Each structure stands twice: as C-alpha cells, then as structure tokens.
Amino acid sequence: MLTLKQIRENPEEVIKRLRIKNFDASDLIHQVLEADTERRRIQTETDARQADLNLKSKEIGALLQQQKVEEANHARQEVAALKEDLKQLNQELHRLENKLNELLVLIPNLPHSSVPPGKGAPDNVEVRHGGAIPELNDQALPHWDLGTKYGLIDFDLGNKLTGAGFPVFTGKGAKLVRALIGFFLDEAEKEGYREVLPPLMVNEASAYGTGQLPDKEGQMYQLATDPYYLIPTAEVPVTNIYRDVILDAGELPVKNTAYTPCFRREAGSYGKDVRGLNRVHQFDKVEIVQIQHPDKSYDTLEEMVSHVEQLVMKLGLPYRILQLCGGDLSFTSALTYDFEVYAAAQKKWLEVSSVSNFESYQANRLRLRYREPGSKKTLLAHTLNGSALALPRIIAALLENNQTPEGIKIPEALVPYTHYKTIP
RNA sequence: GGAGAAAUGGCAGAGUGGUCGAAUGCGGCGGUCUUGAAAACCGUUGUCCGCUUAUCGGCGGACCGGGGGUUCGAAUCCCUCUUUCUCCGCCA
Numbered sequence: 249m250l251t252l253k254q255i256r257e258n259p260e261e262v263i264k265r266l267r268i269k270n271f272d273a274s275d276l277i278h279q280v281l282e283a284d285t286e287r288r289r290i291q292t293e294t295d296a297r298q299a300d301l302n303l304k305s306k307e308i309g310a311l312l313q314q315q316k317v318e319e320a321n322h323a324r325q326e327v328a329a330l331k332e333d334l335k336q337l338n339q340e341l342h343r344l345e346n347k348l349n350e351l352l353v354l355i356p357n358l359p360h361s362s363v364p365p366g367k368g369a370p371d372n373v374e375v376r377h378g379g380a381i382p383e384l385n386d387q388a389l390p391h392w393d394l395g396t397k398y399g400l401i402d403f404d405l406g407n408k409l410t411g412a413g414f415p416v417f418t419g420k421g422a423k424l425v426r427a428l429i430g431f432f433l434d435e436a437e438k439e440g441y442r443e444v445l446p447p448l449m450v451n452e453a454s455a456y457g458t459g460q461l462p463d464k465e466g467q468m469y470q471l472a473t474d475p476y477y478l479i480p481t482a483e484v485p486v487t488n489i490y491r492d493v494i495l496d497a498g499e500l501p502v503k504n505t506a507y508t509p510c511f512r513r514e515a516g517s518y519g520k521d522v523r524g525l526n527r528v529h530q531f532d533k534v535e536i537v538q539i540q541h542p543d544k545s546y547d548t549l550e551e552m553v554s555h556v557e558q559l560v561m562k563l564g565l566p567y568r569i570l571q572l573c574g575g576d577l578s579f580t581s582a583l584t585y586d587f588e589v590y591a592a593a594q595k596k597w598l599e600v601s602s603v604s605n606f607e608s609y610q611a612n613r614l615r616l617r618y619r620e621p622g623s624k625k626t627l628l629a630h631t632l633n634g635s636a637l638a639l640p641r642i643i644a645a646l647l648e649n650n651q652t653p654e655g656i657k658i659p660e661a662l663v664p665y666t667h668y669k670t671i672p
Numbered sequence: 673g674g675a676g677a678a679a680u681g682g683c684a685g686a687g688u689g690g691u692c693g694a695a696u697g698c699g700g701c702g703g704u705c706u707u708g709a710a711a712a713c714c715g716u717u718g719u720c721c722g723c724u725u726a727u728c729g730g731c732g733g734a735c736c737g738g739g740g741g742u743u744c745g746a747a748u749c750c751c752u753c754u755u756u757c758u759c760c761g762c763c764a
C-alpha cells in the first residue's frame with residue numbers, strides 16, 4: 249500500500265496519478281486524510297493520559313513502600329476516572345487505525361510516470377518484438393489437437409481426475425514440462441538467482457503481504473479445513489520471505505527464483521480463450537523475484553526484462569514486449585512489461601510473462617526495509633518480480649510453431665533437458 | 673491426535689507483580705593503546721507511533737510469540753491462539 253507520508257504530503261498528486269489507472273481516488277484520499285488527522289489527535293491525547301497514569305502508578309507504588317496505605321488508597325480512587333477516559337480513547341484509537349488501514353488497502357499503487365494512459369489491452373504499447381513468425385500450412389493443428397495426437401496432453405483425463413482446466417501431461421509431454429522447468433531454473437541460476445522451493449500454501453498474512461488479500465481473494469483457492477490459500481504464483485511465498493525484514497543496503501539486490509505450480513480459480517473468465525492450455529487452473533511457472541534499492545529498481549526491471557527476453561529467444565519463439573497502459577496495470581504494480589509469444593496455429597499472441605516493479609508498495613505492506621551503511625534510519629525497499637517463464641502457453645506455442653510432417657521439433661537449447669530432439 | 677515443557681533484544685541467556693526497554697556474555701559500532709593488527713580497556717548498541725525541532729536532537733507512548741483479561745501498576749498472574757521441543761499414537 250501507499251505510505252501515509254506519500255498521501256499526506258501530496259494528496260492531489262496521488263489522485264492525479266491514479267487517474268492514469270482509471271481510478272478515482274479523490275474520495276478515498278480525503279477519507280484517509282481525515283482519519284489520519286483524527287488518529288493523530290487521538291493518539292496525542294491518549295499518550296498524554298497514559299503518561300499521567302504511569303506517573304500516578306509509580307506514586308502509588310512509592311506510597312505503599314512507605315506504608316502510607318491511606319494515601320495510596322486515595323490515589324487509587326483518583327486514577328479510576330483516568331482509566332475510564334483512557335479506555336475510551338484507546339478504543340477510538342483502535343477504530344481509527346483499523347479504518348485507516350482498511351482505506352489504505354483500497355488504494356492502488358501509483359503508476360510510473362512513463363505509463364501510457366489507456367483502458368485495456370488494445371492500449372498497451374509495444375516496446376519491441378523479435379523472432380520470426382513461422383509459415384504453417386492449412387493442415388496445421390492447434391496445440392490441443394497436437395497434444396492428443398502425440399500423446400502429450402490429456403485434457404479429458406484431467407476432467408476425470410479433477411475438473412476443467414487441469415490438464416494431465418503424459419510421456420514426452422510430461423518430460424517436456426520437466427525440461428522447461430529445469431532449463432528456466434538453470435538460466436536463472438546463471439544470472440545469480442538463488443533457487444527456493446517454497447510451500448504451495450500460504451497463510452493469510454502472506455497473502456495479505458503481497459496484495460492478494462483483500463483485493464483478489466476470489467482468484468485464490470482457499471482450503472476448507474485450514475486458513476490457508478493455494479498460491480496463485482511463487483511471488484507470494486518468495487516475496488514474503490522478507491516480510492518484517494530489515495536488510496543492509498549492501499545486501500541488495502536480493503535475487504530469488506522459484507519453480508512452483510500455480511493455482512488460479514480464474515473466476516469469471518469462462519468461455520473466453522480457455523481452450524487447451526490457454527487458460528488453466530493449475531500450471532507450472534518459474535518466477536524471478538528481486539529486492540532492490542529504490543535508486544536502482546528501474547535498472548533492475550530492465551535487467552529482468554532482458555533475462556526473460558533471452559529465454560524466449562533461446563526457445564526460438566516469436567515474441568513481443570508490451571508496456572501495459574494504466575488501465576491494464578495491476579493493482580499493485582507501478583510499471584509492467586508483458587511478454588507475449590505467437591502461437592502460429594491459433595494465430596494468437598499468448599501472454600507468457602509479466603515483469604513488474606512494485607516500487608515500495610508491497611514493501612510497505614510487508615514491512616520490508618533496508619538501511620544505508622552508518623545510518624539508523626530504515627527505508628522501504630523496492631520489490632520486483634517476473635515470470636521466467638509460465639509453462640503452458642510456452643508449450644502451446646512450441647508445439648504449434650514447431651510442428652512438421654516428421655513430428656514436433658524441440659529447440660536446441662532444450663534438448664539437453666528433454667534428451668530427445670523430436671516428438672515423432 | 674494425546675500428555676508434558678517452553679517462546680525475552682542480532683545471537684546466547686537472566687529476570688515470577690512496581691525503580692525493567694529489560695542483568696550478563698557474545699557479536700556490531702566508536703574510541704584509547706599499537707608502525708599496523710590482535711588482545712586489553714572505555715563508551716555505545718532494537719523497532720514502531722505521536723508531539724516538538726531549520727538541522728543535530730529533545731519529550732511522550734507502545735512493543736519481552738499473537739490476541740484478550742486481572743491490577744493503581746504485568747516480561748512476571750489468568751484465559752485463548754500460534755509455534756518449538758520431549759514422550760506416546762498414526763503415517764509418507
């Protein structure tokens with residue numbers, strides 16, 4: 249969430265910048281300012297009363313030690329009214345703190361100054377593209393048919409075992425998944441990321457820390473028996489490693505990578521672009537996460553984009569990089585680049601990665617801070633993450649683009665992991 | 673799942689109702705000494721919020737796993753939750 253300081257110091261600027269996200273914050277911001285002023289007034293009052301009470305208590309203690317029981321009892325009676333006041337004040341303080349927090353959580357992150365205005369996907373701006381779009385003949389099959397034809401993916405079986413959106417990979421298909429995971433992790437490791445294998449369920453505090461709660465509750469699967477959520481992305485556990493942590497500036501950047509399955513309910517997206525692997529409820533993804541100094545976080549964002557770009561290039565997939573417009577930017581992001589690869593049989597661009605700088609928005613919720621050498625002051629760090637990469641759509645594009653009469657060709661970079669060159 | 677023990681500052685570890693933000697040790701930082709380093713010695717050492725301050729800072733409040741309670745006063749007593757350890761059961 250935004251810091252109170254940001255809002256207090258420049259409320260009009262905050263409102264103005266959130267308009268780029270098509271978010272009208274004026275009402276919320278004014279409520280925040282009001283609650284904040286009131287909270288500070290009450291706290292000053294509460295602190296003063298508490299100080300009085302503390303003093304009185306010490307006096308009573310001293311009197312009792314001097315055996316002045318009479319006077320002590322008298323003082324005790326005096327304190328009763330003070331305590332009553334204090335109780336009221338504390339309740340009010342709690343109420344205001346809660347209200348303030350509830351309001352702050354409803355305000356999205358500010359978009360970076362470079363974010364173009366716009367309502368949705370059509371307004372995203374292409375940054376660059378690469379790779380050649382293959383020419384396929386009329387007999388070219390979409391990946392869901394290829395998956396069945398070569399015995400790689402069984403959608404019906406997934407339906408039987410679980411339900412729609414839970415494909416089963418079999419044979420060389422399963423091996424391909426494992427190969428991609430290994431490849432992506434190795435590439436990340438070469439770039440200095442530490443590998444983490446986190447829990448696939450998180451508690452409420454973690455879901456809250458990265459902003460899944462309270463905003464996107466409907467996106468996550470929640471357990472019926474325990475207060476845990478299945479992770480929608482490795483970002484959640486991996487970023488939350490640093491919840492309530494104070495780092496030394498010298499430790500930055502902190503680079504972690506993780507492979508995890510991801511679970512998404514995708515409520516409300518039925519019927520649109522959901523065929524085959526285009527949109528599923530469980531999928532595999534390698535995520536890269538960095539914690540960086542605020543002065544360097546945008547350099548880091550570019551570095552992460554170029555890492556992802558290397559991956560799609562090595563896989564030989566035609567891709568384009570888009571900068572998301574205000575309307576398409578997520579609640580918590582300040583700047584996001586989406587990667588799309590072209591699936592030549594469907595003739596569609598599929599999103600395979602989203603690389604974002606959250607600046608201090610997540611860090612504020614996480615209480616993730618850093619300290620400059622020799623300084624006592626703690627400052628909010630910046631967090632960034634990106635998919636590197638999400639598997640299903642990569643597989644869709646690989647299958648479709650590389651289909652030949654002899655079978656499906658595997659990109660050179662992947663062969664050391666698949667140990668086969670073709671799926672005949 | 674059952675029985676018992678425990679959770680204190682970066683770490684270790686005292687503290688069972690008042691003068692405890694908390695002894696002591698280690699670590700960290702600053703200094704003395706030294707050609708330099710080590711050792712020794714001296715000093716210092718948490719986080720958050722509010723008020724005040726041009727700044728350094730000053731003052732107040734909160735925090736001893738989380739939440740609630742008793743009391744004029746709680747690290748200390750009570751309730752509850754979480755976690756850890758030991759034993760038993762079950763189990764990959």
